[in-house]
Amino acid sequence: MERTFRSIADGFSQYLPDHTGSDVSQRGAAAEGDACLSLAQLLELLDEWVVCGWQERRNEALRHPMMSQVAVSPNRMWAALVAVTGHVPVPLSADDYVELLPMRWQTINDYGIRFGYRTYDHAGLNPYRRRRSTRADKNGRFDVHHNPYAPSRVWARLPEGWLEVPWIHAGAVRRPFTGVHLRPRPAHREVPLLHRPAPRC
Template sequence: MPRLALTPNEMWAALTGIAGHVPVPLTGADWIELLPSRRCAISDEGIRFEHRTYDGPALNGHRHRSTAADGKWEVHHNPYEPWQCWVRLPHGWEQVSWIHQSLVSRPFTDTTWRHIRSVVTRRADRAEHEEHLARHLDELLRRAHAADTGISDADSSPPAISARILDTAARPGTTKPGKNDQPAQSRRKAQAEHTKQRNTNTDLPGHLAGQVPDAGEDSDTTPDIADSATPAAAWNIFDAHQEAQQW
């Protein structure tokens, strides 16, 4: 039937009825391959896109060393887990974490992050603005979880709630000072510690790169989230490698 117009699914069904098929389970690497991808450079600061910076020991030795014509690397990311990404290095995929994950107490999606970016005005350089976004994101997630919004039933839709919360949080002088409000000197110290740890822990495997310190560790950059933070294990919404073992 050479002149019969068929959809790809109809073609597949017709061919399967003749030749059959062998089902092959997907691996964890196959799942990463199917995620949205982009081309990114690996700089001294790490990988940056969507106003987020990803860094870890796995990137050491590959900064500014791409052999591609555009000088960039293939990076895959999950919109439902934007606090991590995967970069294709010469030896395979490596998972890299967002450098400000420790400032956010709960999991979030790319949609929430884009909303934060749209309502928080930039008043500092790129690095400080990213930290500022992370802190406002944490405030939004905390207040949404506690349902402490003070919004009437007539104005209780999720977009209205987040807009009201962020409008309050973005106004100067409305955020209560706390442990997360670091002076510039402390911020520079935290960045120096991050660089030191990145350069000294080169023997760590890629899946341990950039993990959040335990709550008991002495860290000036870890927020006080013991009362309302989600356990670290709950951040992994879907473990492709673990799921592949069950297929």
């Protein structure tokens, strides 16, 4: 893992306009002022580098199927195998999309599932309220998947399959929102004045 991070830093991160480095000796003269990439732009550049840079490097563990003495890159290996075996695109099912979402291990209580200061509930949870799952290694909690960009519902993995569980207040929100909008704001703290005028006698 550390080697992978080092390769990303050497081959990708250091060429970004807002690169700050791992310590002050690697920081640019005006790194903060050069910061101009959004997260979406950064992900797009990273995807392009992975496909056109990282996967174009030869890997000694990958050998051409017709010439075992020739080491090839992941892209070349994929092209060679597709030419031999063909490619059949298989669309993802709805369950596949849920499976790929971020997950957390949660308890199903009397009120439902508490997730990020929000409560999710559904009648399908009734048989499992205040009961333990079969996952003893997870302290009897249930596998719950969520979409950070659409927090109006979560998906609980039950013995019979996925159950879509809505947020109990979803009907009160009429516009799209993300999990960022639902985070509690930090309590306001008054900053004391550094220099207060001396009281007059």
